[in-house]
Amino acid sequence: MSKHHISFTLNGDPTEVLCDTQTTLLEVLRDELELTGTKEGCSTGDCGACSVTVDGRLVCSCLMLGVEAQGKSIGTIEGMAVGDKLHPLQQKFLEHHALQCGICTPGILVASKALLEKNPNPTETEVRYWLAGNLCRCTGYDKIIRAVMDAAAEMRGA
Numbered sequence: 510m511s512k513h514h515i516s517f518t519l520n521g522d523p524t525e526v527l528c529d530t531q532t533t534l535l536e537v538l539r540d541e542l543e544l545t546g547t548k549e550g551c552s553t554g555d556c557g558a559c560s561v562t563v564d565g566r567l568v569c570s571c572l573m574l575g576v577e578a579q580g581k582s583i584g585t586i587e588g589m590a591v592g593d594k595l596h597p598l599q600q601k602f603l604e605h606h607a608l609q610c611g612i613c614t615p616g617i618l619v620a621s622k623a624l625l626e627k628n629p630n631p632t633e634t635e636v637r638y639w640l641a642g643n644l645c646r647c648t649g650y651d652k653i654i655r656a657v658m659d660a661a662a663e664m665r666g667a
């Protein structure tokens with residue numbers, strides 16, 4: 510079967526790839542582009558481990574076809590740090606010990622960044638609701654929520 514040539518922006522860089530019709534965006538990222546920061550958990554849209562942004566909106570990349578990325582702007586965990594400088598959310602996750610195995614962490618960071626870009630001053634309840642689609646089986650959620658709230662405060666200059 511012939512492959513589709515798709516071009517899109519990935520973490521700010523123009524990107525081109527060949528992919529089959531049925532290949533998911535998650536598979537394109539991990540298998541074709543070797544960006545393995547985006548994790549595969551359930552493959553059914555339930556765990557949030559595969560979260561990326563598409564034109565600024567939070568999306569489960571396991572539920573999106575690679576061909577649907579044509580012309581879009583995709584953001585992944587690899588685009589969060591700037592060189593050696595961690596994003597404030599990444600720094601706060603370290604300080605609050607908000608991760609253990611780390612499988613859920615990229616998705617939670619990408620989702621949290623999308624939240625803070627939309628709402629820089631969320632309540633704890635809003636953070637909990639926003640992250641309800643991101644499952645973590647290791648830490649319990651309190652440290653994750655504390656890290657997001659702390660990062661939000663720092664980013665607001667509070």
Ligand code: FES
Nearest residue numbers: 550551552557571
């Ligand atoms: S791997 Fe996509 S939501 Fe779980």
Ligand code: FES
Nearest residue numbers: 609611613645647
């Ligand atoms: S740190 Fe392991 S699933 Fe969240």
